[in-house]
Amino acid sequence: MKRNAPTWLVPVAAIFALQTIAAFLSRLIPIIVPAISAEFGWSGSSIGYLTAGNALGGLVMLVAGAALLRRLGGTRTLQLTLILGAACMALFVYPSVHVALAACIAMGMSNGAANPAGSEVLQRYSPPGKRNLMFSIKQAGVPLGGILAGLLIPGIIAVAGWRVALCACAVIVLLPTALTWRLSDTIDERRPGVSGRPWYALSLHSLRSLAVPLASLGHNRGLLNISIVGSLFAVAQSCWFAFTVIYLVDSLNFSLSLAGAIFAVMQLGGVLGRIALGWISDRLQSATATLSLAAIFSAGTTALLGFIQPDWPLWTILLLAFVAGCTAASWNGVQIAEVARRSPPDLVSETAAGSSILVTFVNIVAPSAFAIAIASSGRYDLAFLCAGVCSLLVLVFLPRDGR
Known part of the structure; x- marks a missing residue:
């Protein structure tokens, strides 16, 4: 059946842009909070709880926003949550970690909308034989958002302070949202049978159907195993994202600008790694082999991160961050594409949301557990080692296709 729709390039470009901005909105938290906490006297472990709150916002969107995604369309819902997140950045000026936590929850809703929206759009528009690559390109927007955050925010803070940095971040979020606003009418596909009911009624129905x-x-x-694989990968990834900057600043006495640059290098590895792993998976026609390789390197780099010494040459730390980005932060596209491949055609949006719920739940628990471990023991090395072990468990749960 023919569809009156744009070519595949337009949906991929739009979803890629919105995915990048959604990631930027989340990645700014572990980079800008050290400067805020220094002024307001918050503890370093507060970053773990704020990051967990951001993931909680994504979980709320996944379990309660499914009807909204159906009613308004994935792209439009994602755009609206980005606008909400940009507005809530203003709450950081109030010197309360609880208010900041509420802001982080609201900012995380865009991440909850990003994966179901992107999966549904790309499943319809990806060229045959290039689905893993298309999903990986879309997911490459996540570390690209981290690169923008790691390079831009510390510089703005150094020059004009963190309040001006928040204003600049709001502009960065709102501009691409406005540029892609009209595209959603063409890209989105609304499900039949729901257009006659108000969105709030659909959301209340969704709240009664969280399972x-x-x-x-x-x-x-x-399908279940590959979803568990994603949650195991998420342990190391969430710890890298949440604690790299504060770990380098507090434990190794790096400047915020240098720590942000290392964070950006790790995110750059994520951009290249996600595309590379997607291409390799398509060439090998095996997500299992690709994800096995990523799991081994994820475990090694995560464990080694906790044993960095201040006298290590800078290039070794940059190399470690880059390799971690290529593996610990690059599994997403292949895993999400595999979830879509194993899903019944009429349940792609639901299974993408279900898999994302597991990953998001881990993104709540892992940073919180990491923060508790650091607050009680002060040992980053053991905490990163435990996170690395979780990556090795991926090898146990990966489904075998007999290839």
Whole structure:
């Protein structure tokens, strides 16, 4: 059946841009909070809780916003959550970690909308034989958002302070949202049978059906296993994202600008790694082999991060960050594409949301547990070592296709 739709390039470009900005909105938290906490006297471990709050916002969107995604369309919903996140950045000027936590929850809603929206659009528009690559290109927007945050925010803070940096971040979020606003009418596909009901009624119905996305993962064992794989990968990734900057600043006495640059290098590895892993997976026709390789390197780099010494040459730390970005932060595109491939065609949005719920739940628990471990023991090395072990467990749960 023919569709009156743009070519595949337009949806991929629009989703890529919005995915990048959604990631930027989340990645600014572990970079800008050290400067805010220094002024307001918050503890260093507060970053873990604020990062967990950001993930909680994504989880709220995944479990309660499914009806909104159906009613308004994925792209439009993502745009609206980005606007909300930009507005809530103003709450950081109030010297309360609880208010900041509320802001982080609201800012995280865009991440909850990004994966279901992107999966549904790309599943319809990806060229045959290039689905893994298209999903990986879309997911490359996540570390690209981290690169923008790591390079721009510390510089703005050094020159004009963190309040001006927040204003600049709001502009960065709102501009691409405005540029892609009219495209959503063409890209989005609304489900039949829901257009006659108000969105709030659909959302209330969704609140009574929170188990639907998770239940959809039980359609087959391989689908459930590949979703568990994503949650295991998320442990190391969330710890890298949340604690790299504060770890380098507090434990190794790096400047915020240098720590931000190292964070950006790690995110650059994520951009290249996600595209490379997607291309390799398509060439090998095996997500299992690709994700196995990523798991091994993720475990090694994460464990080694906790044993960095201040006298290490800078290039070794940059290399470690880059390799971690290529592996610990690059599994997403292949894993999400595999979830879509194993999903029934009429449940792609639900299984993408279900898999994202598992990953998002880990993104809440892992940074919180990491923060508690650091606050109680002061040992970053053991905490990163435990996160690396979780990456090795990926090898146990990866489904085997017999290839």
